[in-house]
Amino acid sequence: MTDTVIGLIGAGSMAATHAAAWRSLGARVLVWSPSTAHRFAEAHGCEASTSLEEMLAACTIADITSPTPLHLEHVRAAIGAGRPIVCEKPLARTSETARDLAQAADAAELPLYPAHVVRYMRPYADARAAVAAGRLGTVQAATFTREGATPVGGTWFDEDAASGGILFDFLIHDYDQARWMLGEVTRVAATQSPATADGIVPALAEAHVTLTHTTGATSSIVGRWGPADTVFRTSFSLDGDTGSIAYDSAEDAPIAAEDEPYAAQLREFAAAVAGGPPPRLSAADGVAAVRIAEAVHRSAASGNPISLV
Structure with missing residues (x-):
């Protein structure tokens, strides 16, 4: 997965979990958050981006781990940049917003994978x-x-x-x-x-x-x-x-360590983005x-x- 560049949005506990899983798969991980990206990058072996736009231009997959109220803004930004999207659960705080995001990704012909790791x-x-x-x-x-x-x-x-x-x-x-x-x-x-x-x-x-x-x-x-x-x-x-x-x-x-679920989830998502079989989760499941x-x-x-x- 050395050609995969992740644009990680957020710098909280779920961002740390996703960063570790992506790095275990061999992906390069960029990270952006409004105020703590550099500190997070140093702690978790990532590269800090100075702006969301810069990061989305450089990544191949956007991974959204920001607080739920920010998912609407961040999913829309990733769609605007033409990037496949992984979004930590819940996809949104309301079903109306979740449906709007799924429909926007579908209209842009971009995958939107909700991260229901269980x-x-x-x-x-x-x-x-x-x-x-x-x-x-x-x-x-x-x-x-x-x-x-x-x-x-x-x-x-x-x-x-x-x-x-x-x-x-x-x-x-x-x-x-x-x-x-x-x-x-x-x-x-x-x-x-x-x-x-x-x-x-x-x-x-x-x-x-x-x-x-x-x-x-x-x-x-x-x-x-x-x-x-x-x-x-x-x-x-x-x-x-x-x-x-x-x-x-x-x-x-x-x-077991070989069954680590976050890595298994992100591996399946990345394989689907690369043209492999669809994963066991779709945007419709998140909605x-x-x-x-x-x-x-x-x-x-x-x-x-x-x-x-």
């Missing part, structure tokens, strides 16, 4: 393959859990309008997994405790979500944000009429995940189920 985690990918092959029979019920430390306060993430909090930014991974494994979602119902108040994302929150799929199957999703020492943990279980499958990151073997997350957020705020039909 699709590249071996236990989840194996479970989806088992469902697709019919090894579990008809799956009627699934459960997904995700817990971790409450995000550090004092950032853009505190604003519900910007991040959507636990129901939107955190659990969107599991909405995507449920849809990937069990099909389109027709109805959502959600609760969050404590509720969001005065537009500020609560800390130490717990969320419960139920998704109903077109098949009649249901997915139960639970998310928790705990104290700073909370160990990150995810799990899932799928129950079919001829078999079941389950995974718990706290009990099962850790993901669908945002649409589900948006409905879940509305359900929790209103106390009522939301139909997606």
